[in-house]
């Protein structure tokens with residue numbers, strides 16, 4: 001079997017998870033990785049056993065024959081890094097948040113379409129088997145028409161963690177930090193998926209960190225027909241990570257909606273149903289990125305330049321919604 005040859009860009013915290021997930025994908029392999037720092041690249045090589053590591057992105061792209069690149073550097077670099085790959089004709093899977101803002105997303109999408117090259121936002125949760133099942137249930141009308149969504153994605157970070165330092169990407173405006181682009185994007189994307197449209201009205205509030213990025217924010221999205229999503233993201237506060245979808249004919253609760261393995265369906269006059277959808281776990285017990293990687297491979301095999309499950313127009317709308325939220329808070333990244 002001819003394997004899809006992957007390069008990785010960005011050798012930080014999330015990179016080993018992608019590398020390990022690839023071991024679960026029969027027709028793919030990571031052949032090289034690149035960082036802006038050769039020390040970081042070598043450390044990643046030692047940790048994973050990967051031999052080909054580079055201290056410059058361009059060097060990896062020039063030397064290696066790659067079918068696809070996974071980009072996992074900080075948000076501020078996503079646009080220029082993805083552009084670099086697309087200009088060389090290499091397919092791209094770029095971590096969330098796709099770019100810093102909608103303007104960058106639009107330019108990247110236009111470039112991929114003009115060059116006829118595959119591009120996708122690595123919204124890995126979309127490809128989780130429980131979320132795939134959830135979409136089937138909604139499409140089948142199991143709870144009627146979705147009318148209300150409540151979802152929170154909050155991780156209270158230890159104030160002594162290095163992630164809380166102002167130069168870390170979470171807190172640093174120069175690296176396009178903040179809870180919205182890091183955590184809130186999952187909730188915004190989830191709402192886009194449930195209601196199949198962008199909100200017609202947005203009301204929000206945010207508590208800012210002293211570095212000028214959002215630390216906790218709450219947002220209400222209104223849609224035509226009095227439908228509504230109430231969402232929260234924070235890296236300061238702890239909340240139950242759960243999504244609750246209320247439809248005209250029932251309710252679906254998604255416990256741990258970031259790593260779901262159960263859907264709880266309640267319908268009037270029927271017993272509550274627990275649907276257990278065991279995800280395919282990694283050897284270390286983690287639920288990983290193998291599902292999104294398989295989707296990239298499927299698209300490449302079928303000659304698709306975007307995934308029907310995570311289309312580029314939807315990614316653009318998600319970036320536009322996040323731009324609108326940041327505009328309400330008067331939050332701009334340097335250079336915007």
Ligand SMILES: NC(=O)c1ccc[n+]([C@@H]2O[C@H](COP(=O)([O-])OP(=O)(O)OC[C@H]3O[C@@H](n4cnc5c(N)ncnc54)[C@H](OP(=O)(O)O)[C@@H]3O)[C@@H](O)[C@H]2O)c1
Pocket residue numbers: 009010011012013014015034035036037040071072073074075095096097122124167168169175181182
């Ligand atoms: N899907 C998920 O579950 C998940 C989870 C966490 C994060 N993410 C996403 O994955 C991406 C990376 O996250 P991470 O947690 O791996 O981040 P990280 O460890 O803080 O940094 C990742 C990489 O970003 C670049 N970077 C970070 N800080 C920098 C700085 N001060 N100056 C210059 N470059 C810097 C470096 O790239 P180089 O090595 O190339 O120099 C670094 O290796 C982000 O888009 C994030 O939102 C996804």
